[in-house]
Amino acid sequence: MSTGKSRRDQFSEATRAALLEAATRRFATLGFGGTSLEDVAADIQATRGAVYHHFPSKKALFEAVFEELETEAVRQSAEAGDRGEDPWQRALFALDAFLTTCADPVYGRVVWQEAPIAMGWVRWEELENKFAFGVIEEHVRALVESGLVERLPVETMSRLAFSMLGAAGQALSRAAEADKARVKDEYRLVIGRMLAGLTVRK
């Protein structure tokens, strides 16, 4: 059976995907400012014209890369979270999966280090509200609703939890390969303890 797409459309999508992949590599290794569209295009044996045909701007190209990475990260975290029995366990499972994702150099560099720079804090927050932050806020809300965590301002708790994940992500993306496991354990431990500070005391 046919894909329903014409030959030309298939080729077009292929170059778009290749562009995205090349851009991901460049952004992850050289950062946003350090990669020129000229080079990205050259990686594909194309010119900047191709880039501007598929993406309206350099920022837009970056956002496409970003969204791709975030979508996958959220998916994995959700999948892990679903295996938990209660809200607390679900949150911890999701946290663990997320830390694993952050240990990936590409994700860590692009999402946590370059993204705010590339698209500005405002836009970054807008997108994160749909992705990572949104997920966290749901976990926090579930924890509050189930009575496991005190009724403190959900937004504030979520922001702080979010920032800690960011710190963990940064540390993980910078850590040497051999240290990643240890660093991850340390962050998981301390974050777990800090979150425990929010639980209701009997």
Added chain:
Amino acid sequence: MSTGKSRRDQFSEATRAALLEAATRRFATLGFGGTSLEDVAADIQATRGAVYHHFPSKKALFEAVFEELETEAVRQSAEAGDRGEDPWQRALFALDAFLTTCADPVYGRVVWQEAPIAMGWVRWEELENKFAFGVIEEHVRALVESGLVERLPVETMSRLAFSMLGAAGQALSRAAEADKARVKDEYRLVIGRMLAGLTVRK
């Protein structure tokens, strides 16, 4: 008595200071990328030549602004912390003073939002290790030494505390003037609770 400086040196320092002030305003309102050296110089009725005479690069100019702000912030935090009786109270006093500083739009925007962009994460961390992060780590260490906080990895705890202050700083620098007080209270509360999660349980 004379300052020991020649007339010319005084004028030179005056323009340098004026440049720094103009740059601070521009960076705080328009960001690093949004301010051109042309405009900064024009604010002083000078040209870019003056800027490049006093500072080797745009980044260097930004770093000068940054260091000025950070030095003052650290000073205020230390001053507040010194008024505490025990390590825990000292940490909370310092935290409070720091949140107040973060509520300042200039400090918040330049240090927390623009700085990582302007000088890159690596350089930003290098400098923060000397300023804010260094202060935090000392507080954490004091808390551990005094037995108030568990012997978890100090570096990790400090990084996480640091990231929370960052989040608070961001939130404060973005909050509307009327909300700043409420936002600050919320963050102080939740951060306090999270840190409490690290205390030794009897």
Added chain:
DNA sequence: GTATAAGACATACGCTGCGTATGTTACCGA
């Protein structure tokens, strides 16, 4: 007191890299 050196800028230039405007070619539909 004058000459010379040096400091404090101004002016001029080149370069990179983004965005846009304008081709050019190949495919698809009628």
Added chain:
DNA sequence: TCGGTAACATACGCAGCGTATGTCTTATAC
């Protein structure tokens, strides 16, 4: 088979950084 349009390539303009060079004024040496 013949426009039309999608998918690029080429060419251009422009902002803004950094640098090289020029100019004027103040300090210093004699």
